[in-house]
Amino acid sequence: MDIKYSTAANHLGSSAVREILKVTQGNDIISLAGGLPGEDLFPLEAVRNAYNRVLSSDTSTLQYGLTEGFTPLRDKIAERLTRQGIPVTASEMILTTGSQQAIDLLCKMLLDPGDAVLVEAPTYLAALQVLGSYRADIHTINNDEQGILPDHLEDQIQKLRPKLLYAVPTFNNPSGATWSKERREKIVEICRRYNVLILEDNPYGEITFEENKDLYPPSLASIDRSYGGDYCVAYTGTFSKIVAPALRTGWIIGDSNLIKTIAKAKQAADLHSSTIDQRALDELLLHFDIEQHIRVISREYYSRMKLLSAELKSQNWEGAHFLEPRGGMFLWLTLSQEINTKELLPLAVEHGVAFVPGEVFYSSQPHKNKMRLNFTHTPPERVPVAVQRLEKALVQWRESQSIVQS
Amino acid sequence: MDIKYSTAANHLGSSAVREILKVTQGNDIISLAGGLPGEDLFPLEAVRNAYNRVLSSDTSTLQYGLTEGFTPLRDKIAERLTRQGIPVTASEMILTTGSQQAIDLLCKMLLDPGDAVLVEAPTYLAALQVLGSYRADIHTINNDEQGILPDHLEDQIQKLRPKLLYAVPTFNNPSGATWSKERREKIVEICRRYNVLILEDNPYGEITFEENKDLYPPSLASIDRSYGGDYCVAYTGTFSKIVAPALRTGWIIGDSNLIKTIAKAKQAADLHSSTIDQRALDELLLHFDIEQHIRVISREYYSRMKLLSAELKSQNWEGAHFLEPRGGMFLWLTLSQEINTKELLPLAVEHGVAFVPGEVFYSSQPHKNKMRLNFTHTPPERVPVAVQRLEKALVQWRESQSIVQS
Numbered sequence: 001m002d003i004k005y006s007t008a009a010n011h012l013g014s015s016a017v018r019e020i021l022k023v024t025q026g027n028d029i030i031s032l033a034g035g036l037p038g039e040d041l042f043p044l045e046a047v048r049n050a051y052n053r054v055l056s057s058d059t060s061t062l063q064y065g066l067t068e069g070f071t072p073l074r075d076k077i078a079e080r081l082t083r084q085g086i087p088v089t090a091s092e093m094i095l096t097t098g099s100q101q102a103i104d105l106l107c108k109m110l111l112d113p114g115d116a117v118l119v120e121a122p123t124y125l126a127a128l129q130v131l132g133s134y135r136a137d138i139h140t141i142n143n144d145e146q147g148i149l150p151d152h153l154e155d156q157i158q159k160l161r162p163k164l165l166y167a168v169p170t171f172n173n174p175s176g177a178t179w180s181k182e183r184r185e186k187i188v189e190i191c192r193r194y195n196v197l198i199l200e201d202n203p204y205g206e207i208t209f210e211e212n213k214d215l216y217p218p219s220l221a222s223i224d225r226s227y228g229g230d231y232c233v234a235y236t237g238t239f240s241k242i243v244a245p246a247l248r249t250g251w252i253i254g255d256s257n258l259i260k261t262i263a264k265a266k267q268a269a270d271l272h273s274s275t276i277d278q279r280a281l282d283e284l285l286l287h288f289d290i291e292q293h294i295r296v297i298s299r300e301y302y303s304r305m306k307l308l309s310a311e312l313k314s315q316n317w318e319g320a321h322f323l324e325p326r327g328g329m330f331l332w333l334t335l336s337q338e339i340n341t342k343e344l345l346p347l348a349v350e351h352g353v354a355f356v357p358g359e360v361f362y363s364s365q366p367h368k369n370k371m372r373l374n375f376t377h378t379p380p381e382r383v384p385v386a387v388q389r390l391e392k393a394l395v396q397w398r399e400s401q402s403i404v405q406s
Numbered sequence: 407m408d409i410k411y412s413t414a415a416n417h418l419g420s421s422a423v424r425e426i427l428k429v430t431q432g433n434d435i436i437s438l439a440g441g442l443p444g445e446d447l448f449p450l451e452a453v454r455n456a457y458n459r460v461l462s463s464d465t466s467t468l469q470y471g472l473t474e475g476f477t478p479l480r481d482k483i484a485e486r487l488t489r490q491g492i493p494v495t496a497s498e499m500i501l502t503t504g505s506q507q508a509i510d511l512l513c514k515m516l517l518d519p520g521d522a523v524l525v526e527a528p529t530y531l532a533a534l535q536v537l538g539s540y541r542a543d544i545h546t547i548n549n550d551e552q553g554i555l556p557d558h559l560e561d562q563i564q565k566l567r568p569k570l571l572y573a574v575p576t577f578n579n580p581s582g583a584t585w586s587k588e589r590r591e592k593i594v595e596i597c598r599r600y601n602v603l604i605l606e607d608n609p610y611g612e613i614t615f616e617e618n619k620d621l622y623p624p625s626l627a628s629i630d631r632s633y634g635g636d637y638c639v640a641y642t643g644t645f646s647k648i649v650a651p652a653l654r655t656g657w658i659i660g661d662s663n664l665i666k667t668i669a670k671a672k673q674a675a676d677l678h679s680s681t682i683d684q685r686a687l688d689e690l691l692l693h694f695d696i697e698q699h700i701r702v703i704s705r706e707y708y709s710r711m712k713l714l715s716a717e718l719k720s721q722n723w724e725g726a727h728f729l730e731p732r733g734g735m736f737l738w739l740t741l742s743q744e745i746n747t748k749e750l751l752p753l754a755v756e757h758g759v760a761f762v763p764g765e766v767f768y769s770s771q772p773h774k775n776k777m778r779l780n781f782t783h784t785p786p787e788r789v790p791v792a793v794q795r796l797e798k799a800l801v802q803w804r805e806s807q808s809i810v811q812s
Binding site: 055 | 407408409410411412413414415418440442443445446448450453454457458461462464465466467468469470471502503504506507510514515516517518521532535536539540569598601603636637638646650651652653654661663664667670671673674675676677678679680681682683
């Protein structure tokens with residue numbers, strides 16, 4: 001039948017890049033595209049034991065649960081966050097289906113069409129899609145190597161009266177960049193002063209590569225809470241990267257009124273997320289040393305990042321450069337100015353390697369000569385081959401360009 | 407901080423009834439309010455074995471999955487639906503976090519503020535909330551004991567040009583009513599003719615009380631598909647009532663373009679639902695006789711319904727009446743015209759019994775002398791006490807009224 005979709009549906013346009021990347025699945029293509037953790041590192045046995053314990057209790061385990069999520073798990077997450085410098089209680093938290101749902105529900109409760117929202121550039125693609133679906137008026141704040149620029153932020157706040165600043169200040173997706181402590185303090189101060197809500201999206205913050213953890217800056221949430229009440233930062237995290245994505249369990253914390261409002265949205269959206277998965281994570285946190293596990297995967301991801309970095313450097317591509325990230329899952333590669341990575345992608349896929357072209361991570365004025373490379377998922381022994389295939393694609397792209405020009 | 411919420415947030419108003427019902431949790435109150443299946447009937451051991459098998463395979467089980475859901479489970483659901491007279495394939499289906507999410511995502515992709523939507527009265531409360539959050543213009547179609555009235559439907563379609571008819575035609579929540587076969591055929595014919603999408607919400611249809619299953623009418627989806635392509639019915643179901651709610655797994659089928667659009671919405675909403683739960687259900691369907699299980703719970707729910715019915719009849723309340731439902735989870739009790747069940751609720755809770763006042767199930771012109779009673783969750787031995795407590799509350803309410811009048 002002839003269905004007339006909503007304006008929101010028409011703002012969730014399909015992505016040519018996604019269509020290309022779909023082709024990469026199940027083939028002999030080495031994908032550095034997906035934001036996937038390394039499967040070989042999932043704590044399968046501990047997860048199995050956790051589900052077993054959950055399902056060895058009484059049948060009430062299988063009943064409907066609270067919209068806010070399983071309370072003992074919320075308590076444990078709150079304790080971990082408190083140890084990480086974010087003092088919080090379970091009543092200021094709601095569990096979500098991954099942190100993606102936290103982003104969606106917060107935006108739904110906050111944004112009317114045309115409301116101004118500030119973002120970094122580049123930033124998380126699926127957050128831009130959510131903002132687009134609520135028809136936010138998205139504006140980019142300029143940044144340098146320390147993070148977004150306070151002067152530009154203040155200027156844009158005064159001009160646009162935005163409702164929200166969305167940011168991934170730690171090991172940004174896609175750029176891997178991390179804001180400095182001083183910059184964070186300044187940004188929080190400005191947003192508190194102007195009453196602008198910050199959504200701090202922190203899925204990667206626990207995957208750190210440096211030995212001395214004191215060298216990492218505090219979260220925006222931590223800085224915000226050091227002021228005392230009346231929080232301006234909502235903070236979302238997830239078990240997807242530190243345990244496993246399939247359990248789809250994330251959380252959002254914030255001002256308790258905001259959390260209550262998000263809970264109403266969640267009730268309408270899906271009543272609640274899987275309580276079996278939430279109970280299993282609760283059991284996992286009781287019986288499994290998650291801190292040690294995070295150290296293990298962080299060390300392994302560090303060595304994978306260094307391997308990819310070395311392979312890229314050894315290619316010595318003209319004009320190419322990148323900064324090694326201090327944590328997270330992505331390396332952000334800049335190529336020579338004339339190279340269009342979106343045009344490069346189909347050639348790369350032909351040669352058996354995939355990446356995400358940088359331009360999809362910008363809401364406007366995209367940089368076309370960048371690409372996001374994931375280093376956590378591909379087995380290390382395949383990384384040299386992946387980079388060689390990328391080299392072949394680049395050679396072919398240059399040849400095709402010289403044909404065009406001649 | 408002072409947060410300015412979205413218009414959608416302001417249309418998800420809090421419910422006085424929900425606040426009262428919150429008080430009933432964890433107390434000695436017998437709740438006939440919740441739409442909860444009987445916990446004693448959950449197939450816990452089979453579910454435990456299913457998770458065990460899932461988590462005994464390789465670590466890729468724990469990786470991100472498809473937005474549309476685990477394909478083998480979609481295949482199995484499609485086979486079951488085909489056997490139930492709804493020929494469908496996995497590509498016309500998306501798995502959701504309960505059928506609640508299917509309702510929400512479909513409405514999000516379809517409705518702009520002010521779009522007309524047709525509903526029955528009474529109807530599912532949380533669907534009204536979803537429609538409200540998208541600021542739909544909700545209109546009620548009149549009904550009789552056969553279902554909604556075709557003439558009124560056609561009249562309203564011509565007048566309002568609605569985008570959607572939302573209906574629970576089988577064992578309605580809250581009324582327990584079921585549309586006749588003839589009425590269903592007529593409604594589908596009209597909606598096809600006028601290009602109006604129907605969302606058939608069928609969480610209860612498999613819980614049947616009559617021996618001869620041929621006496622039950624076909625689903626709207628089945629009638630629609632008998633016409634051939636160009637479907638006008640989207641159909642949502644769930645494992646919540648036939649296996650257990652905690653796994654939060656529902657599905658929606660429909661026109662493949664509609665399903666693709668809903669998949670885009672789901673990707674933005676939460677990437678995908680828990681694949682561990684989906685894989686466990688897939689294993690359950692392989693190793694557990696779900697058809698036999700559904701017969702067992704249906705028989706038990708039938709006997710619980712008959713018990714509640716008998717207890718209510720024995721009270722012989724002046725002006726009270728109800729029809730015994732032919733399946734599902736609810737009995738819809740009409741009291742004498744002057745009784746306001748919302749005013750009765752706090753008295754009932756004081757006496758130790760809870761129900762849902764009928765008026766919350768209407769988008770306009772609520773009937774105030776009705777209540778929804780769930781018969782699946784309360785242990786049978788407590789039902790007589792529950793009804794006696796209701797009697798005490800009624801006596802008290804009548805006394806309070808005569809004081810007001812004197």
